[in-house]
Amino acid sequence: MIIRDSVDSDLNALVELHREAFGETEGDRVARLAVELLQDSTARPLISLVASVDGLVVGHVIFSTISVEGDAERSGYILAPLAVHPAFQRRGIGTALIRRGIERLTQLKADYVLVLGNPDYYQRAGFTATHTILPPYELDYPEAWMILRLNQDGVGETKGVVRCAKALCWPELW
């Protein structure tokens, strides 16, 4: 398995991957989100990584930039979406994509990463609940809103509501 930056010619494979991983109810919506984020100038800087096995795209993650109202100094990102093809799950590929993304964000001197996802899964990568940086929409499961601090000095005082890329500004995604 190798992890690399996605390229334009991956687009169809990424759509298929997200459809397969998220299934009938969510698949189309998440696939559309991935495509829109990749084309969204308000999402940049953006990191888009694919996991590939024998030339086949089996995993994908995007980290896109966010800001918090009233806090222009710190650099934050949001992890979404993340998918691993069902036939390749539980082999550490999702974890490897998250780790590689975090390495890249650390190189970029990002202060923190947010995610909305299953706490049991993301806690393994070091994410914890946050109550000071607020999501842009009300959540059905507030405990699923988490942060990973990359710079311990950088995020202590950050408080406020997140502004995401346009592609993420749909209540049904939250």
Ligand SMILES: CC(C)(COP(=O)(O)OP(=O)(O)OC[C@H]1O[C@@H](n2cnc3c(N)ncnc32)[C@H](O)[C@@H]1OP(=O)(O)O)[C@@H](O)C(=O)NCCC(=O)NCCS
């Ligand atoms: C969630 C997902 C990305 C995990 O990818 P993966 O490559 O299988 O994950 P890893 O192999 O790194 O980690 C697997 C471990 O995480 C756990 N895990 C996997 N998916 C989980 C989930 N949705 N919730 C909680 N734990 C989960 C498994 O129990 C497994 O642990 P174990 O093997 O010790 O039992 C993948 O299952 C997926 O694409 N699911 C569908 C789409 C999705 O839910 N994306 C995440 C949105 S937040």
